[in-house]
Each structure stands twice: as C-alpha cells, then as structure tokens.
Amino acid sequence: MAHAQSPAASAEGAAPLRVYAAGSLREALTEAARAYETRMGVKTQLTFGASGLLRERIEKGEPAQVFASADTQHPQRLYAAAGSAWAQPTLFVRNQLCALAVPQLNADSGKLLDLMLDPAVKLGTSTPKADPSGDYAWEVFRKAEALKPGAYAALDARALKLTGSPEAPQPPAGRSVYEWLISEGRADLFLTYCTNAVAVRKELPRMNVVQMPPALQVSAAYGLTARSGDAAAAQFAAYLLTPEAQDVFRRFGFGAP
Template identity: 35%
Template sequence: MRVLAAGSLRMVWPQLMAHFPQPVETQFGPAGLLRERIEAGEACDLFASANLAHPQALLAAGLAQSVVPFASNMLCLTVRSDVLRDSDDWRSVLSRDDLRIATSTAGADPSGDYTQTLFTRMGDAGEAVRRRARALVGGRDSTPVPAGRLAAEWIILGGQAEIFIGYASYAAALRKVAGLTVLDIPALFNTRAEYACAVITPQGQGLAGFLQSDESKAILHQAGFGG
C-alpha cells in the first residue's frame, strides 16, 4: 500500500503503522503539494491530509472514493527563550517589532493557512503581524527542514527567526529543546486543524478505517493530536 501523508504526521506515523497489519510505503510532504501530485497523476492508495479541504477537492474531482476525518491539531508559538520579557504572552510576543516571525507557506501547507486565520482573528494587530511574518517552510521553493529536525527548532536555533508558528502536536518535543519556549494560543484565537484521509483506491479503505479506530486515536492523542 502506498500513502502520501502530511509532514506533521511524520513523527507519529511509525507508531501508527506498527499497529497496522499491512506493509505501508509512505512519503511525507506539505499537504497542498501532495494533493497537486495526486491531481497530476501520481498513484497512491490513501492521502492523509492536515486539513479537510484537500481531500474534499480530490473527492469533488472524482479522484477519491471517500473522505474520512481522523484527527485534529491546533497552533502554538515557539520562541527563542532569551528574547522573552517577564510581561510577554503569546499576543505581545507576536506584536513586538524587534522579533522576526516565521510560518509555513499558505496554500502549499495547511499550517500556513491556519496561521493566516489566526492573524485574521487577531484583528488590526494581526494585520500588522501578517505583514511581518515570513513563510520559510512548506513551500515549493522552501529549503527542506533537515531530517530529524523540527521546523521550529531548525528555524529559530539556526538564526532565521525568533518566533515560529506551527502545530501544537510538536509542543512536547519542542519544550525539551534547550533555548526554546512554547507558548499556547487561546482557543478564542486558535484554529482547529481537521485531519482527514482521501481514500483513493479500495486498498486504502482499510487503513482509513484503522485511523478512525480507538487504538489509533489513543496513539494520536499521546502524540499531541486531538480527536
């Protein structure tokens, strides 16, 4: 079985597949770019996306048999610890002109789309943040994040930005990295990322069913994903 899966599933995927009885070959990448590959004719049995929109687009185009939701995620901020002031919270950090902000690429990577929604929910302050933010990962021409590195860790410790806006499923791992601080974003402003599969062939249906199982949900929850 061949699967194309959102990059944010890379860390948890081996644990999931260890409980699935059939061998699975998986390639990871930004979900929007993976969808384009399927639209261009690349073969796979299942596409695991970090949003509903890309699987639904494949279904509407007649390229998928069904769409199956299986998990959720949220956003968080990762900040270089030594730039934080005692009075800083998530909103004040984003509003500081002295700090550079990095994000994923909207359109190509759903994390970038969710981040744009965050800026909109922040109102006028968010528009100023939007103008300052730079999309450094997840795009067609973005430098790939090195294997074994987290995007926020690589961007911030590599000196490209002081703040990275990304998925909260990485928060536990990022909190273990010296020099980084993770700040939660309140639900009022945060965006719920809805993960869903596009079942491309009958062979993919079994895996989609497994991803909806209690066993799978327990593994995803342990890895920081919601139901």
C-alpha cells in the same frame, strides 16, 4: 499505471500501500503504520510533506492510495474533482496551533499577540495554500484583527514563510526543520501545530511552547481519504479511526475526531 493492491497481494510482497500524509503526522502515523503492518501483514510506504503540495502531486498522477491531510479542504478537493476516484473524506484527528518561542522572549499567552506584532521579533510561519499550517496562522491573524485593528495587515506583511513551500530552506539530514530554523536564528517565534512544538522542545528543552490565548485559538481538523474501490486503502483508512490507532495519535498530542 499503478494498480490497487488487495490486502492479500500486499501481504505476498507486492507493492506496498502508498500513503501520503501531512508532515505533522510523521511520528504518530509512522508508529500507527508499524502497528498496522504487524497486525495485518500489509507493508506501507509513507510519503510526508505539506498537504497542499501532496494534493498537487496526486492530481498530477502520483499513485497515492491514502491521503491524510492536516485540513479537510485538500481531501475534499480531490474527492470533488476526481469524480468517484476518491472516497468521501473523514475527519480523523484534531490539532491546534501553538507558538514556539526562544527563551529570551519570556513568552506567555497573555503577551503573545504583542510579541507577534513586535518588529524586533522574527515571526515564522508556514506557507498558506501550500501547507494548512500556514492557512491556520493566517486565521490567527484574522482573529488578531478583531482584538487590535490593523493587526492583520501588520502580521500579513511581516510573517516569514519559512516552511511548507517548494522554495522553503531545507535542514541538514537528521535535523527537524523547526529546531534547525530556530537554532539558525531565522525565527524567534514560530506559529506551528502544538504537536510539532512539543516535539521540538524534546530536541531543544529551552524552548517555550506557548498556548494561544482563547481569542486567538484555531482548531485544525485533519481529513482522510482513500482511493475508491481499493480494498487495502479503505482498510488502512478505517484502521486509523480504531481505538488502537487513535491511542497512538493521542500519545503524540492529537485530539480525537
């Protein structure tokens, strides 16, 4: 059984602080954690994945001490189900959904919905329930229904759930999943976080990052919780809300809570 680490114990070379976090936080949280290690002398061990799958792993007994999710529901579920084992979740950063489009589509916000509905366009998403990015994509589909009756059923039927599930195809080592899926021709248009889309464009400059039109915009609120009674976990969670850490998130395109 894992025991909570005090800041002093971690500093003395004991087990590192175990942080489970949404995959979309990989770059920003890695940098924030490095800064924290330098400042506090506390080692961190970061595990990234789809938030819903991470929550399930924690529920099955994996020894996470901090959980940073791409939504507020998964941390809330841990908090509600586990009695006093987890602290009340805190909103710590925001994100939005964008579309990542191959250049041949000449995509822009004005024609994004038409492209999403075009049977000739491969529409990629993540997997609802397993990954909040998928849940946010289906929220976009529900908003599309208000603009074009029948859009929800069409999008629900044709969206390709290419990431976020245990069965999702995995890229070769050293390649990002979105860059690989698009390069392999598995998706022409991918609904993902704006932060992910901007990161992919660094690898594939020809890709277009398309903002959602106002009627389809969806805001992603990221929730954070720590093990109750774990001083090291609470201290790290509190650090992620400091101006220093928030500056790191801002540089990677995240919004303030």
